[in-house]
Every structure is written in C-alpha cells, then in structure tokens.
Amino acid sequence: MPLLLSSFAxxxxxxxxxxxxxxxxxxxxxxxxxxxxxxxxxxxxTGRVLSIQSHTVQGYVGNKSAVFPLxxxxxxxxxxxxxQFSNHTGYPTFKGxxxxxxxxxxxxxxxxxxxxxxxxxxxxxxxxxxxFLNTILEVVDKLRSVxxxxxxxxxxxxxxxxxxxxxxxxxxxxxxxxxxxASMLTPNQFxxxxxxxxxxxSETDGxxxxxxxxxxxxxxVVITSINIEGNLLLIGSHQKDKEHxxxxxxxxxxxxxxxxxxxxxxxxxLLLGWSNKYPDNLDKAAEIAVSSLQALLxxxxxxxxxxxxxxxxSSLEIRLIQSQDDIRNPxxxxxxxxxx
Amino acid sequence: xxxxxxxxxxxxxxTGRVLSIQSHTVQGYVGNKSAVFPLxxxxxxxxxxxxxQFSNHTGYPTFKGxxxxxxxxxxxxxxxxxxxxxxxxxxxxxxxxxxxxxxxxxxxxxxxxxxxxxxxxxASMLTPNQFxxxxxxxxxxxSETDGxxxxxxxxxxxxxxVVITGIDIGGNLLLIGSHQKDKEHxxxxxxxxxxxxxxxxxxxxxxxxxLLLGWSNKYPDNLDKAAELAVSSLQALLxxxxxxxxxxxxxxxxSSLEIRLIQSQDDIRNPxxxxxxxxxx
Numbered sequence: 001m002p003l004l005l006s007s008f009a010x011x012x013x014x015x016x017x018x019x020x021x022x023x024x025x026x027x028x029x030x031x032x033x034x035x036x037x038x039x040x041x042x043x044x045x046t047g048r049v050l051s052i053q054s055h056t057v058q059g060y061v062g063n064k065s066a067v068f069p070l071x072x073x074x075x076x077x078x079x080x081x082x083x084q085f086s087n088h089t090g091y092p093t094f095k096g097x098x099x100x101x102x103x104x105x106x107x108x109x110x111x112x113x114x115x116x117x118x119x120x121x122x123x124x125x126x127x128x129x130x131x132f133l134n135t136i137l138e139v140v141d142k143l144r145s146v147x148x149x150x151x152x153x154x155x156x157x158x159x160x161x162x163x164x165x166x167x168x169x170x171x172x173x174x175x176x177x178x179x180x181x182a183s184m185l186t187p188n189q190f191x192x193x194x195x196x197x198x199x200x201x202s203e204t205d206g207x208x209x210x211x212x213x214x215x216x217x218x219x220x221v222v223i224t225s226i227n228i229e230g231n232l233l234l235i236g237s238h239q240k241d242k243e244h245x246x247x248x249x250x251x252x253x254x255x256x257x258x259x260x261x262x263x264x265x266x267x268x269x270l271l272l273g274w275s276n277k278y279p280d281n282l283d284k285a286a287e288i289a290v291s292s293l294q295a296l297l298x299x300x301x302x303x304x305x306x307x308x309x310x311x312x313x314s315s316l317e318i319r320l321i322q323s324q325d326d327i328r329n330p331x332x333x334x335x336x337x338x339x340x
Numbered sequence: 341x342x343x344x345x346x347x348x349x350x351x352x353x354x355t356g357r358v359l360s361i362q363s364h365t366v367q368g369y370v371g372n373k374s375a376v377f378p379l380x381x382x383x384x385x386x387x388x389x390x391x392x393q394f395s396n397h398t399g400y401p402t403f404k405g406x407x408x409x410x411x412x413x414x415x416x417x418x419x420x421x422x423x424x425x426x427x428x429x430x431x432x433x434x435x436x437x438x439x440x441x442x443x444x445x446x447x448x449x450x451x452x453x454x455x456x457x458x459x460x461x462x463a464s465m466l467t468p469n470q471f472x473x474x475x476x477x478x479x480x481x482x483s484e485t486d487g488x489x490x491x492x493x494x495x496x497x498x499x500x501x502v503v504i505t506g507i508d509i510g511g512n513l514l515l516i517g518s519h520q521k522d523k524e525h526x527x528x529x530x531x532x533x534x535x536x537x538x539x540x541x542x543x544x545x546x547x548x549x550x551l552l553l554g555w556s557n558k559y560p561d562n563l564d565k566a567a568e569l570a571v572s573s574l575q576a577l578l579x580x581x582x583x584x585x586x587x588x589x590x591x592x593x594x595s596s597l598e599i600r601l602i603q604s605q606d607d608i609r610n611p612x613x614x615x616x617x618x619x620x621x
Contacts, residue, residue: 034399034400034401034595035595035596035597035598036585036588036590036595037598038584038585038588038598038600039602042584042587042588050366055388055390057359057387057388057389057416057419057420058346058387058420058423058425068377068380071377071602071605072605074602074603075602076602078366078367079364079366080366080393081364081390081393084389084390084393084408084416085416085419086415086416086417086418086419086420086422086423086425087419087420087423087425090343090344091343091423092343092422092423093419093422093423094419094423095415095416095418095419095422096412096415096416096419097408097412097415099393099406103406106395106404106405106406107366107393107394107395107404107405108395109395109404110366110394110395110396110402110403110404110405111366111367111395111396113395113401113402113404114367114395114396114400114401114402114403116367116395116396116400261344304345307345309345314343314344314345315343315344316344317344317346321355321380321383321384321385322383324380324381
C-alpha cells in the first residue's frame with residue numbers, strides 16, 4: 001500500500017489559521033521590508049537564472065531537466081513554467097495547461113513590482129507559438145533594461161533529424177528577431193541549418209554556420225550534434241571580439257544506441273552553467289558539459305539494461321536524480337580539439 | 341515508440357517516487373521551490389504538481405499569477421493515469437484554504453473539521469505546527485505532556501507518524517515526534533530542543549516537511565533519527581542564511597530572509613548530526 005504523507009505545514013502564504021510557526025520563526029507581517037537577493041549581492045561565480053520552459057509533472061524535459069542541474073551547480077533558478085503537462089509528448093497522451101503571453105507578462109509584472117527583475121541569465125527552450133515567442137522578446141528587453149549585461153542563452157528548438165516540430169512561422173521569428181538578441185545559441189544541426197540556410201555536410205560547413213550566427217548576434221555558439229560521415233560531433237565557437245576570428249573547437253561524441261528525451265534541455269543548461277564558470281574557455285565548458293551528459297546517458301542505458309529492459313524498445317527517461325554527482329563533479333572524459 | 345518504463349519503480353532503491361502538490365513561486369523558496377530540490381538531493385524522483393504559479397510569495401507587498409482550479413488539477417491526474425504513471429510511493433500535499441487574505445486571521449471552522457474528519461484519517465504522517473495541532477485535537481498545548489497527548493489523539497484518528505514541528509513551552513522551542521508502530525503498543529515518543537534564531541524566514545515549514553518525508557523513508561523504523569537529521573539540516577541552513585545576510589551587511593532582523601537553499605545543498609545531502617532526540621520513557 002503506498003505511503004501517504006499529508007501535511008498542512010507547507011503553507012507559503014499568510015493564510016490565517018495556517019500561519020507557519022516553525023522553529024523560532026513567525027510568519028512575517030507585510031510591513032517588513034522585502035528580503036534582498038543575496039545571490040546577486042554576494043560575490044559568486046554563479047548567478048540568478050530566469051528559465052522559461054515547460055513543466056511536466058512526470059519526466060525530465062524542459063524545466064524538469066534544466067533547473068535541478070543548475071541548482072546543483074550553485075545557481076539560484078527562477079522557473080517560469082510555460083506549460084504544465086502531466087507528462088511529455090513522447091507518451092501516447094498528455095493533459096494539462098498552457099500559459100499565454102498575457103499570463104507570462106503578468107508574472108513579469110509581479111516580479112517587477114517587487115524589484116525582482118535583476119537576473120544574470122535568461123534561459124529559454126521549446127516555445128510553441130509565435131505570440132509566446134514575441135512575448136519572450138519583450139521579456140529580453142525588459143530584463144536588459146534592469147541588467148544590460150544579461151546573458152541570454154537560447155536553445156532555438158525547432159526540430160531534429162530533418163523534421164520541424166514547431167509551427168513554420170516560428171523559424172523566421174527566431175532568425176530575424178531572437179538570434180540577434182541571444183548571447184549564446186545552442187542549436188542542433190537541423191536548427192543551425194534552418195537559421196543559416198546552409199547545408200552542413202562537413203566540419204568546415206559547421207564552422208561557417210557558427211560564423212554566420214556570430215555575425216547575426218551571439219558571441220557563443222554551440223552546435224550540439226552534427227552528423228558528419230558517420231561521426232557525431234559537437235562544434236563550438238566563441239567570438240571574443242569583432243576584430244578577431246572566433247576560437248573554434250570540436251568534440252567527438254560516441255553514438256549511444258538508444259533514444260532519450262530531455263537531453264537537449266539538459267545540455268543547454270549544462271552549457272549555461274559551465275560557460276559562466278569559465279567565461280573565456282568555451283571549449284573547457286563544453287568538455288565538462290559533454291562529460292556530465294555522457295556519464296548520465298551511460299548510467300541511463302545501464303540502469304534500464306540491468307532492470308531487464310531493452311534500451312532500444314522505447315525512449316528512455318534520463319536518470320537525472322541518480323546522476324547528480326556526475327553533474328556536480330564530473331569526471332572529465334572528453335577533450336575538445338581546437339581548430340587552429 | 342513505446343512509452344518509457346518508469347525506472348524509479350523497477351529498480352530496487354531506498355528512495356522512491358513522490359507526488360508533491362504545492363505552490364510554485366517564480367522567485368523565492370516556498371512550497372514546491374522549497375520541497376522539491378531537497379528531496380531530489382536525497383535521491384527521490386519528485387513529480388511536482390504546481391497548484392499555483394505566482395511571481396513571488398505573499399510575504400512581498402504584491403504578487404501576480406495563476407491558480408489551478410480543481411478541474412485542472414484533476415486533468416493532470418487523468419493525464420498521468422492514462423499513461424499508467426500514477427504509481428507513487430509518497431504523496432506530499434498541501435491544502436491552502438485561504439489565499440491573499442492580507443494577513444488577516446480567518447477561521448473557517450467547517451474547513452478545520454473537514455481536515456480533522458476527512459484528511460487526517462488518510463494521512464500516514466502528519467507534520468503540524470503547534471497551532472495546527474491544537475486546532476486538530478482541540479487541545480491546548482502548554483507542556484510536553486500536552487504535546488505527547490496531542491500526538492496520541494492524532495494517532496487514534498489516522499497517522500502512525502506525527503511530528504509537531506515547533507512548540508513553545510516555557511520559553512523553550514521543542515519538536516515533539518511520535519511513532520505508533522502498531523495499535524497494541526503505545527507510541528515511541530521523543531523531543532528535540534531547538535535553538536531560537538532571532539530572524540524571520542519564509543519557506544522553512546515546507547522544507548522541514550520535505551526533509552521529514554525524505555529521512556523518515558530512509559529510516560522507516562526510527563522517526564527520532566529521521567527528525568534529528570531533518571533538524572540538523574534545517575538548522576545548518578538557517579544559520580548559513582543569517583550569516584550570509586550579516587556578511588553582506590544586512591541586518592538579519594530587518595526583513596524576512598530568503599533561505600539559502602541552493603548554497604546549503606551539502607547540509608541537505610550529508611548533514612552533520614548536531615541535534616539529538618531525547619526519547620521519552
């Protein structure tokens with residue numbers, strides 16, 4: 001029989017009779033000053049991330065995949081859940097609710113009214129409509145009016161393996177409006193091709209795609225997986241200033257014979273986390289991110305196999321909780337090869 | 341392609357799968373923001389249903405956001421059910437009967453009796469504070485004996501585990517825990533003396549409940565040990581919070597403090613045992 005824990009204790013509001021009195025603390029009256037945001041005040045190599053992604057009750061995609069790793073790396077993360085679904089769309093069915101642009105903006109206004117809009121980073125992933133994407137652009141402007149040095153890490157989720165899985169009209173919005181305001185972009189091969197209108201059939205093409213994207217906006221670009229002649233590569237590129245050619249590198253990635261969900265969202269979060277700790281060494285940040293992700297994927301396949309499941313018979317839920325040490329203290333198992 | 345099997349069930353593990361139905365605030369550490377991360381650190385797969393999504397908690401002068409209604413909550417449960425995803429080892433739920441009440445005390449007596457008559461009987465573990473324990477038992481708690489008696493009353497109504505998280509007795513702050521292992525024997529009861537910290541915090545209650553869930557599942561027959569670990573973690577976090585605010589030049593009594601949850605993750609994962617439970621004989 002399942003164990004039930006029911007608590008009245010987790011009350012977050014001043015709701016009269018259920019006012020918290022825990023330890024020595026009494027529920028505060030609203031005349032008291034609002035607490036300062038310590039993650040900004042104290043010197044630290046981490047920061048405060050606003051992450052606008054989907055939330056699934058079960059499973060590890062969107063914010064479920066991105067927030068925990070960033071918290072493990074020491075970031076205070078403020079998630080705005082663009083949807084709340086029972087589970088991800090890899091299942092036969094799902095139910096839940098979607099946020100519209102106005103509701104997103106309400107949350108931003110709530111934060112603004114309390115002077116809570118100072119973020120070091122903005123992170124976005126899958127966005128399902130042009131109207132929501134346009135509201136995101138307004139969020140970028142608003143956040144940058146508070147912190148002009150905001151780093152916007154954008155995963156331009158549009159499709160994979162040649163298939164578009166967002167409405168077609170999003171592509172030009174990403175191209176014309178989003179890419180120019182992104183600080184770091186993490187497209188996959190298909191998305192990089194869509195954004196640059198370039199077919200990527202070689203490493204040279206991959207590097208050229210990065211150059212095109214730099215010219216459009218972001219100083220950091222990571223094309224997270226490119227299929228070139230049977231090999232899987234990550235190509236990264238950092239344009240430190242306009243006068244010099246970007247520093248570019250590649251990492252060879254093993255093919256794992258299995259399908260996973262949520263790995264893209266996790267990868268982008270890891271790239272944000274580590275590139276902020278190594279701001280001048282995107283190659284090092286990528287090595288660490290890849291090492292973490294690969295360890296997690298290996299563990300996932302092993303765990304499913306040990307439990308007597310054929311890892312190729314379904315897409316696998318990543319073992320995120322069980323891999324937290326690989327995220328916090330990854331063993332560096334991958335090396336970036338710098339292009340000279 | 342077939343949907344993935346839920347590994348957290350098939351693999352033998354000392355942790356489990358928790359459904360946590362609490363509020364979500366974009367900024368700050370209350371509700372699910374306070375409960376989910378610690379449980380994940382302790383190795384649990386946590387499935388959060390966010391009963392609300394607010395910009396920040398209501399300790400601030402203002403907040404904006406959306407509330408889930410009963411039907412929307414049920415839609416999520418139906419979505420999970422349709423995919424055979426309703427197997428949980430633990431359910432963590434919070435009922436918030438009143439929201440945005442501008443700090444006014446408001447007692448819907450019939451709601452209290454609903455909790456008492458319907459919710460308490462189905463709970464396996466209850467973590468009321470002193471005020472809530474008094475409401476549920478109709479007993480005034482002014483001594484340790486009263487606290488233990490309140491636990492007995494609650495056991496009789498339902499839960500085999502009760503932790504009254506902060507009781508003011510004679511100037512001291514106490515936690516009183518009680519585990520009735522079977523109906524034939526009297527419950528094993530204990531207390532932990534808790535220091536008074538001269539500061540206000542938000543989210544500590546939600547965090548405490550999550551820690552009690554997490555540790556009591558790892559030590560199912562030793563509620564006293566679970567409580568020692570939970571209190572040790574929480575106190576380390578509170579001390580760090582006060583220290584960090586003070587180091588940053590803030591008077592820790594001038595505002596309620598946001599708990600340093602992220603910065604205290606080691607205290608949650610591997611707490612130093614600094615508090616001892618005193619068993620009542």
